[in-house]
Amino acid sequence: MNYVRNPELIERLAAEYALGTLRGPARLRFARLARENAATARAVRAWENRLGPMSFAVREIRPHRRVWTAIQARLPAAGGAWDSLAFWRNLGLVASGCAAALLVAFVLRDPRFAPVPVEKIAAPSAQMQPAYVAVLSDKAGKVVLLAYADRHSDELWLKPNEMQSIDSAKQVFELWGLPTQPGGAPKSLGLIPTGDKRTIKLAAAADQALSDFPALAVSLEPAGGSKTGLPTGPVLYSGPCLKFW
Amino acid sequence: MADPAAQNEALKQLLAACARRDSAAFGRLYEATSPKLFGVAMRILRREDWAEEVLQDCYVNIWNHASKYSAALSAPMTWMTSIVRNRCLDWLRRPNLEVVIESDEDGGNLIDAQASEDPGPLDNLSRASEARALADCLARLEAKQRQAVMLAFFDGLSHSELAAHLREPLGTVKTWVRRGLMQLKGCLGTTA
Numbered sequence: 001m002n003y004v005r006n007p008e009l010i011e012r013l014a015a016e017y018a019l020g021t022l023r024g025p026a027r028l029r030f031a032r033l034a035r036e037n038a039a040t041a042r043a044v045r046a047w048e049n050r051l052g053p054m055s056f057a058v059r060e061i062r063p064h065r066r067v068w069t070a071i072q073a074r075l076p077a078a079g080g081a082w083d084s085l086a087f088w089r090n091l092g093l094v095a096s097g098c099a100a101a102l103l104v105a106f107v108l109r110d111p112r113f114a115p116v117p118v119e120k121i122a123a124p125s126a127q128m129q130p131a132y133v134a135v136l137s138d139k140a141g142k143v144v145l146l147a148y149a150d151r152h153s154d155e156l157w158l159k160p161n162e163m164q165s166i167d168s169a170k171q172v173f174e175l176w177g178l179p180t181q182p183g184g185a186p187k188s189l190g191l192i193p194t195g196d197k198r199t200i201k202l203a204a205a206a207d208q209a210l211s212d213f214p215a216l217a218v219s220l221e222p223a224g225g226s227k228t229g230l231p232t233g234p235v236l237y238s239g240p241c242l243k244f245w
Numbered sequence: 246m247a248d249p250a251a252q253n254e255a256l257k258q259l260l261a262a263c264a265r266r267d268s269a270a271f272g273r274l275y276e277a278t279s280p281k282l283f284g285v286a287m288r289i290l291r292r293e294d295w296a297e298e299v300l301q302d303c304y305v306n307i308w309n310h311a312s313k314y315s316a317a318l319s320a321p322m323t324w325m326t327s328i329v330r331n332r333c334l335d336w337l338r339r340p341n342l343e344v345v346i347e348s349d350e351d352g353g354n355l356i357d358a359q360a361s362e363d364p365g366p367l368d369n370l371s372r373a374s375e376a377r378a379l380a381d382c383l384a385r386l387e388a389k390q391r392q393a394v395m396l397a398f399f400d401g402l403s404h405s406e407l408a409a410h411l412r413e414p415l416g417t418v419k420t421w422v423r424r425g426l427m428q429l430k431g432c433l434g435t436t437a
Binding site: 016019021045056058067 | 319
């Protein structure tokens with residue numbers, strides 16, 4: 001059929017395309033035509049502009065923060081992709097009723113928990129060793145992983161609590177530090193071992209290895225971990241990483 | 246958000262900044278628009294995992310193609326909504342998917358409040374000043390035409406799904422949709 005010589009047909013198909021009732025191979029053919037033929041593209045745009053305002057009536061649903069994390073991970077590194085400000089602001093607005101998310105939002109907004117220079121960390125008692133503590137939860141807000149490291153040690157202790165089960169021959173949990181500074185990318189802290197010994201050897205003592213990261217996250221990666229240096233699989237768990245004095 | 250014209254202008258600026266590879270602007274664009282776009286995708290796909298995947302793809306697309314957006318041709322939300330709607334409809338074309346949709350009607354991933362019978366879209370629509378003309382014209386359609394057009398747009402129903410949902414012959418439903426659309430065009434032409 002010669003669409004282009006039949007403006008009435010084009011008009012009708014453009015309307016049904018924008019409405020969504022044009023389906024299957026006909027939709028694909030028409031989309032191709034719109035890419036190649038300016039008059040068809042104009043007709044589609046006109047109909048999208050006519051019907052588009054209907055979307056105002058759709059109820060807003062704030063997506064889970066993992067969507068933003070995944071989008072960030074998919075942008076080319078040149079894009080400078082980790083806009084932490086928007087990320088954290090977003091984090092503060094996720095599903096009310098999600099206790100862990102609210103805790104994170106609260107903690108991150110509280111100036112007492114703002115990043116402190118390493119040299120200013122001082123414990124209230126000589127018996128207390130200053131440390132880093134992270135609390136990671138799943139999307140429902142259930143705490144699934146605790147992490148702890150003495151500030152002078154490079155050993156990060158992990159205590160899992162009913163993490164999702166995986167096929168360890170094919171998959172692995174990878175732990176990431178999420179940075180605050182714009183343009184910073186998440187940094188791999190290591191793979192979470194299975195079995196009884198649940199520690200990760202950090203690249204340096206916690207004061208160097210963790211102090212830049214206000215939050216940690218766990219993504220599911222193929223065995224051996226992410227090859228790209230950024231999370232490639234779904235981000236399953238995340239939560240704040242705080243200096244315990 | 247109180248002033249749609251100001252919001253429109255702000256979104257245009259953000260898209261222009263995205264075209265210049267400003268990732269902070271992209272973060273603000275996401276923050277400002279993702280609840281609406283996710284709502285659109287959820288309404289059509291009815292499954293959170295699918296809607297999340299579509300939303301990811303769409304924002305990666307928006308970032309990659311921000312330089313192709315032309316403020317003279319369409320409003321920012323219309324441009325982005327079209328990207329999301331088209332991706333959702335593509336998603337529904339995947340093989341074997343229709344079976345899943347039907348068998349999943351009462352599944353845990355469905356958001357009941359977003360069901361097709363969700364009332365009040367016209368009320369919501371007439372509150373947004375930009376959409377008032379469209380709301381007025383939709384209100385002038387015959388009830389069955391209006392219902393068919395709105396179900397198709399909001400819920401992404403195909404002609405045959407509309408026919409099943411409305412319990413009417415396919416040909417009848419197709420006619421309602423076609424006439425409804427043409428009357429909308431005539432009506433909007435006079436109010437624009």
